[in-house]
Amino acid sequence: MPSGAAKKALLVLSSTLILVGIGLTIAGAFSPAWQVVEIREFRAEHQHGLWWDCIRAEQHVVSTMEFYDESPLHCMYKFDESAELVIENTLQNIDEDGAAGEAEHHKFWAWHKIVLFFIVSSEFLAFFATCAGCFAPCLSGMAFAFTIALFLAMLSSIIADGVFFLAANRVDVRFVQGMVGTYEQVIGYAFYLHLLGTLCWILAFVCALATTYKFLRSNGNGDDQPQRYLKEQRDPLLRNYNAPYPTGPPVPYPRTYRETSA
DSSP states (O other): OOHHHHHHHHHHHHHHHHHHHHHHHHHHHHOSTTEEEEEGGGTEEEEEOSSEEEEEEBOOOOSSSOOOOBOOOEEEETTOHHHHHHHHHHHHTTTTOTTHHHHGGGSOOHHHHHHHHHHHHHHHHHHHHHHHHHHTTTOTHHHHHHHHHHHHHHHHHHHHHHHHHHHHTSHHHHEEEOSSOEEEOEEOHHHHHHHHHHHHHHHHHHHHHHHHHHHHTBOSSSOBOOHHHHHHHHOHHHHHHTOOOOOSOOOOOOOOOOOOOO
């Protein structure tokens, strides 16, 4: 495959992986199912996300042969002031209210904000990398911006996944206290969606490195040039010195005679 075609193919592949990663990471960020716990004594499923939480109440069994239907999700934002006030009032009555312990998981903790900060940063950087990749065939310098922005997006996404995974495995976050029992939260599909998007960005970064290497070897117009030819273009004396010898028939050398007196 010609070098120019390989360079364009790597650029298209890298840009495609970036767009797929953007879609997966956004889908994961907007989903509340980062942590899921089924509190059997309340007959409810709780989904704890990064910026909003949802509760699905389970209906009773209709008959012996029919299972219960799941009701729609009822969601609330973590940064909602009215919801935060309700949580604070519930936590004050923790000795009387058995559900107060679970209400603590609906608060907007600092680690939620850290994860969201890196996710939002990675999305902007990935979008900038996509734009830079579109101009890379015309401007060779954009290939550097393309690779650097993609690296920062990938790094921010990895940090977001790492911070969440460490925080989700803390004892006070992992386990939910009910009235009569303690329930363990599991990591939901939203985290794995975001992690899959991060893996797409890692693969895109590998392709971007190869793309940048191809651009470094080009002269900005998309054609690879030997190093010797570039040196000759810069040094006209070297170009004349290395000029090929003529391959045609030899040109006869005219002889001249000079008359002398005896």
